[in-house]
Amino acid sequence: MSLSKKRKVDTECRVFQEKWSSSYLFTEVNGKPVCLVCSQHVSVLKEYNLRRHYETQHADKYDNLKGKQRSEKVKELLAGLKKQQSVFTHSREIGDAAVKASYLIANEIAVASKPFSEGEFVKTCMLTAAEIVCPEKRQAFENISLTRNTVAHRISDLSEDLDSQLKRKVKSFIAFSVAIDESTDITDVAQLAIFIRGVDDTLTVTEEFVELVPMTDTTTAADIFNTLEGALDRVGVDWSRAVSVATDGAPSMIGKKAGVVTKFRGKVQTANGGRDFWTFHCILHQEALCCKSLKMDNVMKVVVQTVNFIRSRGLNHRQFDNLLRDKDHNYGLPYHTEVRWLSRGIVLRRFFDLREEIEQFMKQKGRPVLEFKSKEWMQDLAFMVDVTEHLNNLNTMLQGRNKVVTQYYDSVCAFKLKLSLWETQLAGGDAAHFPCLKNVCDTQHVADMKRFKDKLIGLLREFEQRFQIFGELEKDFKVFCSPFTANASDLPVNIQLEIIDLQCDSDLKGKFAAAGLDTFYQYLLPGYPNLTALAAKVLCMFGTTYICEQVFSVMSINKTKLRSRLTHKHLNDILKLAATQALTPDIDALVKAKRCQVSGAKTTVGNPT
Numbered sequence: 001m002s003l004s005k006k007r008k009v010d011t012e013c014r015v016f017q018e019k020w021s022s023s024y025l026f027t028e029v030n031g032k033p034v035c036l037v038c039s040q041h042v043s044v045l046k047e048y049n050l051r052r053h054y055e056t057q058h059a060d061k062y063d064n065l066k067g068k069q070r071s072e073k074v075k076e077l078l079a080g081l082k083k084q085q086s087v088f089t090h091s092r093e094i095g096d097a098a099v100k101a102s103y104l105i106a107n108e109i110a111v112a113s114k115p116f117s118e119g120e121f122v123k124t125c126m127l128t129a130a131e132i133v134c135p136e137k138r139q140a141f142e143n144i145s146l147t148r149n150t151v152a153h154r155i156s157d158l159s160e161d162l163d164s165q166l167k168r169k170v171k172s173f174i175a176f177s178v179a180i181d182e183s184t185d186i187t188d189v190a191q192l193a194i195f196i197r198g199v200d201d202t203l204t205v206t207e208e209f210v211e212l213v214p215m216t217d218t219t220t221a222a223d224i225f226n227t228l229e230g231a232l233d234r235v236g237v238d239w240s241r242a243v244s245v246a247t248d249g250a251p252s253m254i255g256k257k258a259g260v261v262t263k264f265r266g267k268v269q270t271a272n273g274g275r276d277f278w279t280f281h282c283i284l285h286q287e288a289l290c291c292k293s294l295k296m297d298n299v300m301k302v303v304v305q306t307v308n309f310i311r312s313r314g315l316n317h318r319q320f321d322n323l324l325r326d327k328d329h330n331y332g333l334p335y336h337t338e339v340r341w342l343s344r345g346i347v348l349r350r351f352f353d354l355r356e357e358i359e360q361f362m363k364q365k366g367r368p369v370l371e372f373k374s375k376e377w378m379q380d381l382a383f384m385v386d387v388t389e390h391l392n393n394l395n396t397m398l399q400g401r402n403k404v405v406t407q408y409y410d411s412v413c414a415f416k417l418k419l420s421l422w423e424t425q426l427a428g429g430d431a432a433h434f435p436c437l438k439n440v441c442d443t444q445h446v447a448d449m450k451r452f453k454d455k456l457i458g459l460l461r462e463f464e465q466r467f468q469i470f471g472e473l474e475k476d477f478k479v480f481c482s483p484f485t486a487n488a489s490d491l492p493v494n495i496q497l498e499i500i501d502l503q504c505d506s507d508l509k510g511k512f513a514a515a516g517l518d519t520f521y522q523y524l525l526p527g528y529p530n531l532t533a534l535a536a537k538v539l540c541m542f543g544t545t546y547i548c549e550q551v552f553s554v555m556s557i558n559k560t561k562l563r564s565r566l567t568h569k570h571l572n573d574i575l576k577l578a579a580t581q582a583l584t585p586d587i588d589a590l591v592k593a594k595r596c597q598v599s600g601a602k603t604t605v606g607n608p609t
Contacts, residue, residue, distance in 0.1 A: 106154035119146030181548035290577035
């Protein structure tokens with residue numbers, strides 16, 4: 001047998017010749033010869049193959065056509081083929097458009113926390129509008145599949161695409177942190193929300209929802225950690241690059257011997273060789289706990305009892321609202337809800353503003369509030385109104401997503417300085433920053449406000465104690481926020497020389513003034529490795545579990561008494577779409593994998609609702 005190489009077809013450089021169209025009724029489509037009569041493809045572009053196909057299949061019918069008659073027939077066949085191709089292309093485009101519209105509408109349904117069955121309602125509305133606006137396009141709208149099952153599958157596809165993108169993104173992280181919190185849904189199932197905030201080698205920050213994991217049995221620290229570990233391993237994190245974890249501060253989370261953060265720190269430090277790992281108790285929770293250190297229950301007890309008497313009885317509530325309308329008040333008296341961070345300040349403010357109307361109403365009901373006659377109690381009430389408003393303002397500043405942890409640090413430091421200022425002013429009888437207290441004291445002709453000084457001292461001491469972690473990170477934060485004013489001799493040896501080089505670079509100094517902290521350090525790459533490593537560590541830190549609280553709000557909207565059968569997977573898919581920030585589903589890629597499916601299926605899979 002000869003060992004010589006066989007000649008391959010693709011090396012023969014065969015080119016379709018125009019004369020073959022007339023001779024054998026063939027044309028070329030996408031590099032392949034196609035018969036104009038039967039649309040059959042010939043595998044190898046070779047004249048012998050084309051001639052053989054023509055002579056065996058079509059010669060009897062078309063051999064009698066000669067000259068101009070044959071040329072016209074070839075043109076007719078070519079026109080027919082092009083028309084057929086355009087119809088097929090148009091149909092494919094219509095099908096792709098219908099599938100894409102189906103994905104987009106399903107995404108909107110998930111983001112808006114609407115039931116899957118809303119897709120059928122949306123389609124009914126579209127068809128009704130199409131009948132009036134563009135009846136010739138009605139079939140195009142009819143092709144959009146929006147059955148309950150289809151919407152559920154579309155949302156699942158979108159969620160899986162986001163999950164795939166997150167896995168790719170996680171592989172690029174040089175530092176990351178995690179925020180976790182636990183809540184219970186309407187069916188009493190504990191749900192663990194997990195978020196990740198990472199920084200890649202370009203110092204680009206990505207903050208994304210990882211997963212909502214149901215915990216159907218016990219929720220011990222070991223259970224929570226195992227669940228968290230499994231979720232992070234699923235997305236492929238490098239444990240040696242973990243920087244910090246933020247929790248709600250529950251005992252099972254922060255227990256020193258066997259808490260979640262202790263187990264988390266142990267795993268991370270085993271992976272990274274014992275480097276520092278930071279634990280944040282949610283700053284918003286800490287601030288709310290600081291409020292309780294005021295211990296002015298003599299005020300809150302009276303306020304809550306009075307508000308409950310008015311609001312908990314329908315007749316009382318209606319009569320009190322009528323009284324307010326008679327006096328041209330445009331707002332009423334809200335309930336106090338302990339778990340809502342801003343509730344106490346709002347209730348106290350309304351109670352203080354409506355104190356005359358409340359006193360009048362309670363007298364009419366035979367339940368007079370005797371504390372209104374006490375000068376000292378009224379001063380306590382006014383002080384509580386003012387100080388809780390200041391605390392609420394701080395709370396509002398600490399809320400929000402995609403914040404750098406140093407912004408929380410700055411807000412807390414500023415508030416501690418304000419507390420010191422107010423303490424000094426009140427000790428001297430100056431209530432400039434406490435307008436309600438000043439109003440009451442002026443009315444009562446009282447100038448002694450020294451007793452409130454101790455309250456502020458206690459509040460300041462509570463802030464100092466609860467935010468100790470900021471003291472531990474203060475040096476890193478100051479270098480990160482003010483690298484051009486940092487004293488090199490006070491810094492770790494590994495960044496001293498880089499700081500000096502940076503402070504002498506006038507070009508970077510100009511960029512620091514123009515760029516934000518979250519983008520400035522990108523200009524340092526790759527010449528300042530230690531500074532950029534510090535920046536990556538700070539940029540990836542979570543300061544609060546606020547984003548987890550947001551997800552739980554969306555969870556409560558979706559999984560209600562009417563949708564209690566919503567499966568854990570469907571709930572997780574919905575939340576992934578609702579909570580995504582930097583990532584967006586690649587709908588065009590998903591469309592390529594689908595074909596247009598006309599609505600009609602009525603079977604239910606996995607209880608989509």
